[in-house]
Amino acid sequence: MDFVAHLRAALPAMLADIAELVACESPSEDLAAVAASADLVARIGAERLGAAPERITSAGRAHLRWAFGDGPTRVLVLGHHDTVWPVGSLATHPATADGGVLRGPGCFDMKAGLVAAFHAIAALPDRAGVTLLVTGDEEIGSPTSRELIRAEAAGCAAALVLEASAPGGALKVERKxxxxxxxxxxxxxxxxxxxxxxxxxxxxxxxxxxxxxxxxxxxxxxxxxxxxxxxxxxxxxxxxxxxxxxxxxxxxxxxxxxxxxxxxxxxxxxxxxxxxxxxxxxxxPPLPRTASADLFDRASRVAAALGLPPLRGVAVGGGSDGNLTAGVGTPTLDGLGAVGGGAHADDEHVLVDELAPRAALVAALVADLLGER
Known part of the structure; x- marks a missing residue:
């Protein structure tokens, strides 16, 4: 399949999905808001993937899991839908799409990444062996989802984290x-x-x-x-x-x-x-460069085959759930989500032209990993 062409054709649907998710505010500490967001994520995911997620509730928080195929998970795709923005932020930071730039609370970190995950997995000709896990407490340290994440990651060939990219679209190959x-x-x-x-x-x-x-x-x-x-x-x-x-x-x-x-x-x-x-x-725990090196090399080869620009990898100070997957020994590649900037800041934004190529990279990388079954 030509993943780039397929996902460019899906761009209008991706933009609609992102707009809907951003309009549903989901600060981590507000359980009612996170629950409403989980319902919306489940609905959009079910529409794109053709299957409803399993809901896993812990301390009042619903985490969502889509597991495809009857065998063990080979590739874990990981994301979260909670944000740092309090309810009411849309009044001062409205969701907009202008000049090829999306703005709005949580668009970059990481609701656009979730949409990319949905559309990338939907594009796969065979999803068996893929699990998509979407949590609702990453921004506060994953207190109720960390054991679930570790359990899902254990034994996988790869964990792909759809967190926002580093500046310029770089992947995050090392985290403190x-x-x-x-x-x-x-x-x-x-x-x-x-x-x-x-x-x-x-x-x-x-x-x-x-x-x-x-x-x-x-x-x-x-x-x-x-x-x-x-x-x-x-x-x-x-x-x-x-x-x-x-x-x-x-x-x-x-x-x-x-x-x-x-x-x-x-x-x-x-x-x-x-x-x-x-x-x-x-x-x-730290996500060391050794945990991502082989996956980064593989992603680079996949990007070249797709005709995409060469990938860059950088070390960052911020933590994510990728630290947890690396901590159980699973090869982990982070920062595969939206390209843009301003996470947690007034200028949070996503570059529209990068959405389809990044989703295509994820789809092709997952397909490449599944090909070794």
Whole structure:
């Protein structure tokens, strides 16, 4: 099959599907919104694929799975439909299509990628051995879907992640591992003007700990350790009795994740009578370049055969569910979704002319992988 020609012909339907998905807001934290989005994703997917998905519910969230054929899964196609945009964002960031550019909350990350997955799989002459998994909690770390993702990926020949591309349409061949923590301090309240010496100032203890935590970064190894959201105290004239700050850690390898984890858990209070607690830990393992190298080479050959421009692969700091599939030893190629930019930002957009070629690449790559059965 000429996948490029077939999917160029499907472009009007792809654009209609994307518009419908973007118009259905789906912030991860809003269970009702995510449920409504899951219903819409299921309907559009069923229309394109000719089959309804299996619904897998965990902690009130519905994840959708299409499994084709009676045998084991050979290729896992992975995506999510939740976004970071709160309900009401369409009022300030309306969905538009103008001058070959689509805009709207979540269009790039990653509703256009979902539509590309539907149309790419629909174009396959034989889908047996393909599983498409669409989750609803990726943007908050996949707390209810991570075990499902790992189980689906285990033993597959490949996991293809339809997350948005890197700049210029580059594929994501390496991702840092992600760890998230909360550093909590318990002190003792006192009147800030009358007898501050009777208190144990949680803000001061937090200041010591923020500096200690930030010093754990190792730029030479690509390890970032970033104190982020911070809060302390209850009133302006009271010595703060409690406070906490969040820590975001990104590391290229598991050894660095382990080093930072051990150092955070070894933190001790500086102030007398202060109590320190560190909670959290690694949430996504690294996706090393070795996990994607063979698939990237195969995708490059497929792109050349389709007459598409040469592919580029880049390393990125952000995590995705591709980290989880790589973590169980499954070869993983990420960033196969929409070409555009502005993920999570005001200028989020998708380039229309790249939709059909990217979907054709996915279809041809899946067909190539299935050909080795």
């Amino acid at each position: 591992g992600v760890s998230q923590y909360s550093v909590r301090v318990t002190g003792r309240a006192a009147h800030a003007g009358l007898e501050p010496e009777r208190g144990v100032n949680a803000s001061v203890e937090l200041a010591h700990q923020v500096l200690a935590v930030a010093a754990l970064a190792d730029p030479g190894r690509g390890t970032t350790v970033t104190p982020t959201l911070l809060s302390a105290g209850a009133s302006a004239n009271t010595v703060p009795a409690a406070g906490e700050f969040a820590v975001d850690v990104r590391a290229r390898d598991a050894a660095e994740q382990d080093r930072v984890d051990a150092a955070l858990r070894a933190l001790r209070p500086v102030l007398d009578d202060a109590v320190l607690e560190v909670v959290g830990g690694p949430s996504r």
